[in-house]
Amino acid sequence: MIRVDTSRCLGCQSCSNVCPSKNIARSETDGKRTIHWIMCKEECDLCVMMCPTKALTLMPWDETEPEGEVSFDLVACKICGSRYGTEPMLQRIESSLPSVIQKDATGLEWIRICPVCRRNIDAERMVEQILPERRRKEWRCSWLFQAGKRGLHPGRMRLLYDLIVF
Amino acid sequence: MAIYIDISRCIGCRCCEAACQMEHDGRGYINMHYVEDLAAVPIFCHQCEEACCITICFMGALHKEGRMTIFEEGKCNGCGLCTLACPFGVVWADKIAHKCDLCQGREGGPACIAACPAQALSDDFDLALQRARSCTARSAAAPGGIR
Numbered sequence: 001m002i003r004v005d006t007s008r009c010l011g012c013q014s015c016s017n018v019c020p021s022k023n024i025a026r027s028e029t030d031g032k033r034t035i036h037w038i039m040c041k042e043e044c045d046l047c048v049m050m051c052p053t054k055a056l057t058l059m060p061w062d063e064t065e066p067e068g069e070v071s072f073d074l075v076a077c078k079i080c081g082s083r084y085g086t087e088p089m090l091q092r093i094e095s096s097l098p099s100v101i102q103k104d105a106t107g108l109e110w111i112r113i114c115p116v117c118r119r120n121i122d123a124e125r126m127v128e129q130i131l132p133e134r135r136r137k138e139w140r141c142s143w144l145f146q147a148g149k150r151g152l153h154p155g156r157m158r159l160l161y162d163l164i165v166f
Numbered sequence: 167m168a169i170y171i172d173i174s175r176c177i178g179c180r181c182c183e184a185a186c187q188m189e190h191d192g193r194g195y196i197n198m199h200y201v202e203d204l205a206a207v208p209i210f211c212h213q214c215e216e217a218c219c220i221t222i223c224f225m226g227a228l229h230k231e232g233r234m235t236i237f238e239e240g241k242c243n244g245c246g247l248c249t250l251a252c253p254f255g256v257v258w259a260d261k262i263a264h265k266c267d268l269c270q271g272r273e274g275g276p277a278c279i280a281a282c283p284a285q286a287l288s289d290d291f292d293l294a295l296q297r298a299r300s301c302t303a304r305s306a307a308a309p310g311g312i313r
Contacts (some may be wrong), residue, residue, distance in 0.1 A: 012245035017261060050243045052224045085250045093251045104253070115255030122254050123199030123207045130174050131263055133305075134204040 001059050002037050002047065004068035008055035011072040011086035015056060019148035029074070031083040037068035052092075077114035078136065084114040167268060168213040169234055169276060171295035174301060175286035178206025185281035186210075193277055195256065195266040196278055210278070210289070211235065211266035219248035219265075229262070236264050248263045 011033055013030065016024040023040040026033070040063055048056045059065070074083035075090060090116055094102060095112055103109055140161060147157035180198050187194040196210045217235050219230045227241035230247065242262040249259045255267045268289075269276040279287045288294055 010245075012247060014243040014245035017244035033305060052247070085246075089247060089250055093218075093247065096222055097251070101218070101253070102218075110253050111250070115249060115252065115283075118253065118255035119197055119209045123209055124201055126171075126173055126207045127201045127205040131201065131205055137203075138263055140202060164284060 001040050001061055001065065002068065003057045003065070004037055004070065005055045005092045006055070006068070006070045007025045008053045009035070009070050010053055010055075010088045010092060011070065012051050012052060012089055014052065018046050018050045020044065020046065028074075031074050032071055033086060034069065034071040034072055039067055076110070077107075077117055079117040080114060082114055082116070167215075167289050169210060169268070169279065170288050170291065170296065171208060172286050172288075172297050172301075173205065173207050175284045176206050176208065177284045177286075179283060181281045181283055182208050182278035185262075187278040189272065189277040190264075191271055193258070193264055195258070195264070197256075209254065209256060210280075212254060213266075213268075218251045218253060222251040223264060229245045234268060235264065235265070237267060239264075 013033075014036060015037075016035060018025045021040070021042055021044075023038045025036040025038060025043070027036075028034075029101075030111075042103045048058050072086040072088070075085055075087055076095050083111050090111055097111075104110060108121070113121070143161055144154055144157060148154050175192070178198060179201060183194050183196045185199050186196045198206060198208050200206050208240050213233055213235050215233075217230070219227070220230060220235065224245075224247075225241045225243055227238050229236055229238075238264060244259060245261045246259045248257045248265075249255075250261050251257075257263055274280055275289055276287075279289055
């Protein structure tokens, strides 16, 4: 059977993923992740080998030993508030990455932000350069459109606009 | 090899997304984002030089091969650390991780580049550089100069 060192467990669920007999149950309900090790008589140590923190140990069969269970509160994203990862996992990432890249150019701590928000931020940063020009073009178009609706001469309004803006 | 994007060319048609999903059996590695309804930008793996996902993976499932970040399915056990360690959020995980593999084994390069109708995506560094240069030159020559 398997004994769990709950202080070392990351809550990454790799043991549950590799277990061939599905003896490690996991559940995620309202911001809480629970991993439950069901009593297991098999002589397989796949989960022990795969554990990134060596939190699991293979023990001889013992009836009196209670079933192992750990539960983690998932960390909420700093921007959108959705829950995306366990605290020990994020701490492991923080400890293994160099501190220089843990903050980006704007001083944003990206590890505490969920992957969806990271993609959004990346997208906004990439379009930063072309956005002012697009905004100006849109404003010009809507200005000419409004002028046209009011029956003003579009050619003259365009000339006027270009004189004002440039 | 990496994929470069010219954002001013992108029309936001989501062709690259669809092509990627077709190529990878329904799992796409490209996400299209729209900013203020004015600009569209596809987000995909940057093939980082010093990739965080490689540093964090304890199984050694991710490694560098030339300029590509290669992911080996056989070694992954689905811990999901790489998903949380990617600064751009472009590694996905369900059971096991999956990420952009630049359409390895596909004839004629990545599917997204072939599908893009506006030629916004390319895997040619020189072309991307040339476009960036001419874009800067054009904006400098425009009335009002660089803004």
